[in-house]
Amino acid sequence: MGTEPVVVGVGLSDLGRVEVSAFELHHQAAARALADAGLTPRDVDGIGSTGTGLLPPVELSEFLGLTPTWIDSTTVGGAAWLVMLQHAAAALRAGDASVVLLTYANTPRRDVRSGRRRADVAFVSDGPSAVDASTGHTLASRYAMAATRYLHEFGATIEQLAEVAVSARYNASLTPEAFVRSPLTIEEVQAAPMVAEPFTSLHCCLRTDGGGAIVLTTADRAADLPSRPIRVLGAASAIGPASMASWRDFTSTPASRSGPLAFRRAGVEPGDIDVAQLYDAFTISVPLTLEALGFCGTGEGAAFAATGALRVGGALPTNTDGGGLSHSHPGQRGIFLVIEAVRQLRGDAGDRQVPGAQLACAHGTGGWFSSAATVVLGTADA
Numbered sequence: 001m002g003t004e005p006v007v008v009g010v011g012l013s014d015l016g017r018v019e020v021s022a023f024e025l026h027h028q029a030a031a032r033a034l035a036d037a038g039l040t041p042r043d044v045d046g047i048g049s050t051g052t053g054l055l056p057p058v059e060l061s062e063f064l065g066l067t068p069t070w071i072d073s074t075t076v077g078g079a080a081w082l083v084m085l086q087h088a089a090a091a092l093r094a095g096d097a098s099v100v101l102l103t104y105a106n107t108p109r110r111d112v113r114s115g116r117r118r119a120d121v122a123f124v125s126d127g128p129s130a131v132d133a134s135t136g137h138t139l140a141s142r143y144a145m146a147a148t149r150y151l152h153e154f155g156a157t158i159e160q161l162a163e164v165a166v167s168a169r170y171n172a173s174l175t176p177e178a179f180v181r182s183p184l185t186i187e188e189v190q191a192a193p194m195v196a197e198p199f200t201s202l203h204c205c206l207r208t209d210g211g212g213a214i215v216l217t218t219a220d221r222a223a224d225l226p227s228r229p230i231r232v233l234g235a236a237s238a239i240g241p242a243s244m245a246s247w248r249d250f251t252s253t254p255a256s257r258s259g260p261l262a263f264r265r266a267g268v269e270p271g272d273i274d275v276a277q278l279y280d281a282f283t284i285s286v287p288l289t290l291e292a293l294g295f296c297g298t299g300e301g302a303a304f305a306a307t308g309a310l311r312v313g314g315a316l317p318t319n320t321d322g323g324g325l326s327h328s329h330p331g332q333r334g335i336f337l338v339i340e341a342v343r344q345l346r347g348d349a350g351d352r353q354v355p356g357a358q359l360a361c362a363h364g365t366g367g368w369f370s371s372a373a374t375v376v377l378g379t380a381d382a
Contacts, residue, residue: 006229009037009215025105046070046097048084077366082373086235105211154299172322234266255292334364
């Protein structure tokens with residue numbers, strides 16, 4: 001296996017409502033991931049992160065006491081950490097790094113409570129997205145337009161989309177650190193306050209504080225470490241339009257390009273996957289991603305979710321920690337997808353464990369289906 005990249009450590013910071021800075025949450029997550037790997041900050045010669053401080057990851061490296069010689073700060077929204085994982089895997093194979101730390105943290109709830117910023121979900125740009133901003137589009141309204149088109153084109157129902165949130169809550173009920181764990185029904189999802197037609201607030205992801213980190217190294221180096229290494233079998237990324245005006249088909253996403261390429265590189269098929277972690281900023285995200293990755297046919301994702309297939313114990317356990325809809329969503333959740341996939345493959349997921357899981361797919365989405373990154377992970381026996 002030699003220079004094959006493997007994940008040897010994962011860690012979460014404190015989650016939910018916190019009273020410390022994002023830098024401190026980075027420190028918590030990184031320290032826990034390194035301890036999980038049996039490594040120290042002195043072992044780290046590569047770092048990937050974005051979004052914290054004036055010069056990320058420069059300020060972050062200083063705060064964590066790192067002096068890396070390989071860095072990445074790819075900025076493509078929620079998919080960023082899966083893109084950086086792909087880059088880190090390539091760096092490990094090439095010998096450009098020996099131990100890479102990927103880390104993320106953010107405090108949107110704390111910042112709103114403290115008055116540092118308001119709860120704004122609009123995006124402002126001088127580029128193509130400025131067209132959307134000038135017409136009052138928010139992040140929610142962009143996804144809502146995609147959902148409206150999906151329901152119209154394929155005859156799906158909003159209740160089928162609501163089951164995505166209900167399934168996420170079921171999985172969260174099995175996850176001790178999930179932000180919300182109380183039972184949820186389709187009727188309750190539909191009765192929640194309207195945000196952007198057809199989405200109520202429970203079709204939309206949480207806003208929480210928190211962070212996470214993962215540590216990668218080579219299979220050779222992992223042989224001397226205490227944790228069970230998880231192999232990075234295949235990874236790929238793709239981008240789509242930044243503005244709705246350029247999005248020709250609201251039911252097609254760049255995942256249709258990143259997914260097949262990642263599976264081909266991994267040498268597996270979607271049907272081989274035991275557990276999936278798919279970015280769920282809004283309920284429509286999941287069926288569109290399921291279809292793009294090949295888990296079901298075009299227009300069939302919502303009906304597939306409605307069968308309960310996404311629940312632990314279902315046909316394709318998905319977002320087994322509760323996802324962004326019930327577990328946590330500090331702004332860009334991609335790294336949490338990898339952390340949960342690794343825990344499942346290690347058999348460390350407690351009550352939500354998928355029995356015998358050997359292959360996992362993690363897929364991140366950035367913006368409004370503007371970026372996509374797919375990673376296939378596996379156990380040593382996969």
